[in-house]
Amino acid sequence: MTDVIKPSGDIGSASSVQQAIPDQVKDFIRTFYKHFLENNVYELHGCYENTFNKLTDKYYTKSAWPDPLTEVAPLVDNDQIFLVLYSEVYYRHIYAKLGPTLEHRTNSYNNYCNLFNLILNHEGGPVTFELPAKWLWDIVDEFIYQFNQFSVFRSKLINKKNLSEQDSAELSFLQQHVEIWSSYSVLNALYSLIGRSKIYEQLTAQRNNLPPSKISEIAGPYGSLTLYKNLGYFSIIGLLRIHTLLGDFTLALKTMEEIELSKKSNFLTRVPGAHFTTYYYAGFCYLMMHRYADAIKTFSHILLYITRIKNISKSGQYDAITKKSEQMYALLTILIGLCPTRIDDVLHNNLKEKFSEQLSKIVKGGEASLKTIEELFAFGSPKFISISLPSFDSPELNIDAIHLHSSVFMVTVKNTVYNNLLKTYLNLYSSMELQKLLNFLESDDTKINNLDELKEVLLAFKLTNTQIKWTETAAVKTATNGEDEEQLPGATSGLLNGESSNVYDFDITINDNLIQIIEMKVARKFSDWFIRNTSKNYFVQDAIRNDRIEETGKEKKDKKTKKSKK
Amino acid sequence: MDNTLVSVPVQRPSDINDILNSLKRYDVSVIKDLEDYLKVQCEQNFSDVNANLALLKLYELSSESLNDEREEATINILLLGLCNFYNIDFELYLHLLPVYVLADVTKFKDLSSEDSSIIQFCSYVNKLKELYVLLTSAKFTKFWSLLKTDDSYQDLVYDSYLADSFDSNIRNLIFNVVYKGYSNNNSQIKSKISSQLLQSYLNLNEADFGKFIESKKFFKINGDHVLINHDAHLIKNDDEEEQKHVSTNAHNSIISSENIKFEQLSRLIKESLEK
Numbered sequence: 001m002t003d004v005i006k007p008s009g010d011i012g013s014a015s016s017v018q019q020a021i022p023d024q025v026k027d028f029i030r031t032f033y034k035h036f037l038e039n040n041v042y043e044l045h046g047c048y049e050n051t052f053n054k055l056t057d058k059y060y061t062k063s064a065w066p067d068p069l070t071e072v073a074p075l076v077d078n079d080q081i082f083l084v085l086y087s088e089v090y091y092r093h094i095y096a097k098l099g100p101t102l103e104h105r106t107n108s109y110n111n112y113c114n115l116f117n118l119i120l121n122h123e124g125g126p127v128t129f130e131l132p133a134k135w136l137w138d139i140v141d142e143f144i145y146q147f148n149q150f151s152v153f154r155s156k157l158i159n160k161k162n163l164s165e166q167d168s169a170e171l172s173f174l175q176q177h178v179e180i181w182s183s184y185s186v187l188n189a190l191y192s193l194i195g196r197s198k199i200y201e202q203l204t205a206q207r208n209n210l211p212p213s214k215i216s217e218i219a220g221p222y223g224s225l226t227l228y229k230n231l232g233y234f235s236i237i238g239l240l241r242i243h244t245l246l247g248d249f250t251l252a253l254k255t256m257e258e259i260e261l262s263k264k265s266n267f268l269t270r271v272p273g274a275h276f277t278t279y280y281y282a283g284f285c286y287l288m289m290h291r292y293a294d295a296i297k298t299f300s301h302i303l304l305y306i307t308r309i310k311n312i313s314k315s316g317q318y319d320a321i322t323k324k325s326e327q328m329y330a331l332l333t334i335l336i337g338l339c340p341t342r343i344d345d346v347l348h349n350n351l352k353e354k355f356s357e358q359l360s361k362i363v364k365g366g367e368a369s370l371k372t373i374e375e376l377f378a379f380g381s382p383k384f385i386s387i388s389l390p391s392f393d394s395p396e397l398n399i400d401a402i403h404l405h406s407s408v409f410m411v412t413v414k415n416t417v418y419n420n421l422l423k424t425y426l427n428l429y430s431s432m433e434l435q436k437l438l439n440f441l442e443s444d445d446t447k448i449n450n451l452d453e454l455k456e457v458l459l460a461f462k463l464t465n466t467q468i469k470w471t472e473t474a475a476v477k478t479a480t481n482g483e484d485e486e487q488l489p490g491a492t493s494g495l496l497n498g499e500s501s502n503v504y505d506f507d508i509t510i511n512d513n514l515i516q517i518i519e520m521k522v523a524r525k526f527s528d529w530f531i532r533n534t535s536k537n538y539f540v541q542d543a544i545r546n547d548r549i550e551e552t553g554k555e556k557k558d559k560k561t562k563k564s565k566k
Numbered sequence: 567m568d569n570t571l572v573s574v575p576v577q578r579p580s581d582i583n584d585i586l587n588s589l590k591r592y593d594v595s596v597i598k599d600l601e602d603y604l605k606v607q608c609e610q611n612f613s614d615v616n617a618n619l620a621l622l623k624l625y626e627l628s629s630e631s632l633n634d635e636r637e638e639a640t641i642n643i644l645l646l647g648l649c650n651f652y653n654i655d656f657e658l659y660l661h662l663l664p665v666y667v668l669a670d671v672t673k674f675k676d677l678s679s680e681d682s683s684i685i686q687f688c689s690y691v692n693k694l695k696e697l698y699v700l701l702t703s704a705k706f707t708k709f710w711s712l713l714k715t716d717d718s719y720q721d722l723v724y725d726s727y728l729a730d731s732f733d734s735n736i737r738n739l740i741f742n743v744v745y746k747g748y749s750n751n752n753s754q755i756k757s758k759i760s761s762q763l764l765q766s767y768l769n770l771n772e773a774d775f776g777k778f779i780e781s782k783k784f785f786k787i788n789g790d791h792v793l794i795n796h797d798a799h800l801i802k803n804d805d806e807e808e809q810k811h812v813s814t815n816a817h818n819s820i821i822s823s824e825n826i827k828f829e830q831l832s833r834l835i836k837e838s839l840e841k
Contacts, residue, residue: 183627184592191589247661248623250571250616288661290654386665387626397666397684407668408660411695415703452707452763459704462747463652468569496572509750511757512791516750527824531834538837 021066025055026075029066029086033076036085036129045132048089056093064098065090081129084118087111092142095149102170105150109180112143116189119231120196126222133230137271140234143189144241150181151385159395175392183387186242190235197232198223203258233259237274240281245385247405249285253495256282261298261495272309276302276324282495284382287331288405290412292339292503293469299328299335300343307346329354330380334373337362338416339467339503340423365420366446373413377406416464418446418457423504431516451513458510465507468498570653575614577606582617591620594628601639604646608727611735613646615655622662632664637687638726644694645728649735651701652742660695667691690722706740710769737768741782749794758791 028051035043056065066072068087076082091108094100100108119127157171179185194200198219205215216224223229236255243252261282279302286295306325333355336343340363343351351359361372384401391397418441425440426432438454448454507518574583582603585596600621607613622643625636640663647656660668667688697719700709713719723732744767748757765775779785779792786793 187592195589246623248619249661250619250658251623289658387623387662388664394684397664399665399669401665404663404665404668405661408657411657411699412654412702414699455763456704456706459743459747460702463702463704463743494572496569498569498572500569508747509757510748510759511750512759527826527830531826531830534834538833 021071022059025059025066028052028055029072029075032086033079033082036082039128039130041130041132044130045134048132048135052089056097060093061097064094081118081127084111084115085131088115088139088142091146092138095142095146100149102153102173105146105153106177106180108146109150112146112189113185115139116192119228120192126225126228130227133226133271134273136227136230137234137274140190140193140231140238141273141277144186144238144245147181147183147186147242148245148383148385151390152383155386155390155398155400158390158392158398171392178389182389183246183385187239190238190242193228193231193235194239196222197228197235199229199232199236200258202229202232207258207260234271234274237278237281240285241277241382244281244285245382246387247384247401249288250496252285253282257494257496261301272321276306276321280324280328281382283328284331284380285495287335288409289468291468291470291498292335293341293467293501294498296332296335296339296341296343297470299332300347303328303332303347303350304344307350326354327380330358330376333359334362334376334380337369337373337420338413340420340505363420365417367417369420370410370414370417374406374410377409378402381405412464415460418448419461419464419504421446422457422461423506426506426508426515426517429517430519431514434510434513434515437515455510458508458515462508465503466500467503469501470495470498471501570613570615570650570655575612577610577612578614578617579603582614586616586620592624592627594624597621597624597628600624601635604639604642605727607646608642608731611731613650613655615653615658618643618646618655619658619662622659626662626664632683632687637683637690640687641690641694641722642727644691645723645726645732648694648698648701649728649732649739651698652739656698660691663691668695693719693722701736701740704743706767706769709736710766714769733769737770737778740767745794757794758788759794761787761790761792764792 028047032044032047032051035047068083068090072086073083076086087108088111091100091104091111094104095108154174157167157174160167163171174180202215202219202223205218210218219229223232236259239255240252243249243255256278259278261278279298283295283298283302286292286298303325306321329351332343332347332351335341336351337359355376358372358376362369381402384405386398386401421441421444425437434451434454438448438451441448441454448457502520505520507520509516509518582599585591585599590596600617603614603617604621607618621639625640643659644656647659650656666684668691669688697709697713700706700712713723723729726732728735744759744764748759750757761775765772768775768778770778776787779787
């Protein structure tokens with residue numbers, strides 16, 4: 001793309017040309033390049049993760065890094081490959097700190113095209129350089145982020161009322177170049193990376209416990225290299241994200257077929273960003289498919305993980321993580337409201353701290369709860385993208401995609417508006433006259449006027465009281481599963497699997513003008529709780545003994561004897 | 567509710583299967599194949615959610631303007647979704663439609679006359695959504711009265727590929743829902759539902775209603791009520807289906823047992839030995 005219009009008042013190149021590059025930065029770029037040539041992943045990671053950020057804070061908080069072509073090229077022997085990689089970081093910095101212009105957006109897109117072309121269609125087989133896993137994840141992550149940003153930027157421009165001269169120039173440029181950041185090209189890049197790395201085949205082979213030699217044979221000359229393998233793996237997560245953003249929740253979960261969510265030694269945990277992204281989007285897809293129990297499990301798992309690592313993670317990434325976890329708590333609030341579930345105490349407390357008011361509104365039910373749910377949904381959902389191109393001729397049609405997704409989501413939720421209220425009454429009885437229930441409900445100011453309408457509400461309850469839930473029996477059991485560990489969705493096979501189950505812990509049947517309530521409480525498992533708390537008890541005892549205060553030990557002993565009976 | 571997203575309909579031909587499981591699903595040239603397959607689904611009265619989702623997505627990706635084929639296919643897909651309102655098919659379809667479909671069309675003031683087809687299309691989708699809302703909130707009587715009295719709804723449904731089977735599909739589904747809501751597995755209690763109510767749910771006249779109920783095993787009209795036997799069979803006659811539905815209202819007490827591994831207790835035992 002050479003005919004990019006030059007917007008005036010460019011922040012990037014204009015200002016940075018004037019000032020010479022500080023020596024420290026020059027040295028850094030040279031070292032960066034040296035490590036790249038030496039294929040030293042460890043040092044590269046240091047340069048990328050630490051030095052770059054330090055120098056950004058020192059010199060480049062308000063301006064762009066040195067221009068790749070005019071300023072950096074001479075420092076690195078005009079090495080095209082390194083320049084593409086440097087440009088990736090260069091544009092990412094502009095996006096994060098300065099606010100990109102249309103030119104930046106276009107050039108960054110072209111740079112990604114070059115980068116992926118380089119990796120996918122390198123002459124003479126796979127590329128030989130190696131990059132840190134974190135960087136590879138950032139490439140995929142940023143690629144999708146910029147795609148997302150571009151669609152926001154474009155629809156803002158189209159819907160703008162009073163266009164300046166520059167605006168209209170940009171607009172006509174966009175109209176002529178619809179291929180820039182098109183959904184097609186973005187999907188194409190990710191699918192190509194997956195295809196090249198043969199990552200699906202590799203993961204299937206791993207699951208079937210094939211020997212390493214066999215796996216690398218399957219992986220082929222590209223997939224057996226770490227760079228391709230990692231990129232392929234991250235692209236799968238990228239696809240999960242893109243499909244979700246485009247509103248295709250089914251396909252999103254389907255692309256995750258081969259990735260095991262709950263494996264302890266999971267590759268995911270090594271790159272925190274990838275880890276959170278995966279769980280957030282997988283959980284969100286479940287929510288959109290009204291698979292509440294699965295969504296709750298998925299969100300709980302990752303939120304617990306976040307609370308555990310909160311104190312050790314680096315501050316740089318922490319902001320993004322905090323934002324995401326706030327969003328997940330918001331969604332979790334909706335979920336707990338719609339599908340009352342016991343969650344971990346820590347999470348419950350955090351949730352109460354943030355959204356207790358909203359939760360009580362949702363639990364109360366009624367029309368007011370719907371508004372709360374919509375607000376939480378808007379806060380917690382990702383920034384959706386419309387798959388098709390926006391209409392340049394009729395800007396009115398370019399509505400933010402969230403309105404569509406939110407109103408579709410609410411269609412089913414609206415049917416649950418009486419469920420929580422019904423629950424409070426039905427929990428008290430094993431059978432009751434419908435007339436009696438009607439009287440109760442009338443006193444609650446509901447809009448149910450007669451028995452026939454009540455029967456409709458009850459049938460609707462019956463309809464909303466089912467959800468698909470991931471179950472172990474639906475999945476293929478593997479021998480390595482720990483029996484006592486609660487299984488996350490997709491622990492052993494595809495995330496889409498599942499069987500029908502109830503949302504509430506009771507069910508109803510109607511018999512003319514009588515209603516029967518069937519309790520289906522699942523007995524809680526006590527052993528784990530028991531063992532954990534006994535250990536805790538010992539721990540407290542030890543602490544007390546060490547402090548040489550032995551008087552209080554008596555009380556604990558009582559507890560112990562009680563437990564030993566069991 | 568069945569998990570229709572993982573099951574592959576037996577009727578799916580292998581070439582469609584190829585398309586769905588490869589990158590061909592993004593190739594505009596397969597639109598025709600998927601449209602033809604959609605017709606087959608309507609004629610043979612089954613639905614393949616994944617194939618239809620792929621078609622809707624392709625329409626969006628190709629950024630093709632709203633032509634007649636696209637409009638027709640979309641409406642038929644949504645009707646198929648209605649015929650499965652028990653699952654969330656319909657919602658999944660809606661998520662993949664153009665972003666403006668559910669917007670308030672009266673607010674589009676500046677649209678040129680060529681866009682009138684868009685407004686028309688939006689109103690169709692909104693109508694179908696309205697029907698879906700009535701079905702999922704179990705307002706069956708209202709559903710039928712809207713469908714049968716409003717011409718615009720009639721045109722929408724009875725000009726489609728599904729014209730012949732739509733009524734009976736929906737009727738059977740409603741019957742299923744009623745069955746689920748009213749049956750129980752207690753042999754002491756025979757459930758019943760007022761004939762009049764059920765008749766209005768199903769939108770049948772006296773004679774047809776009698777025939778309909780007669781065709782269902784274990785259902786009997788008794789005076790002004792319909793009796794539902796506790797081990798009643800479902801309208802669909804394949805055994806698997808029956809098994810599944812009969813068991814849902816079963817009230818089985820669950821005996822829960824827990825397995826505790828010896829290792830888990832090792833710390834506790836160690837502690838007590840040390841004392």
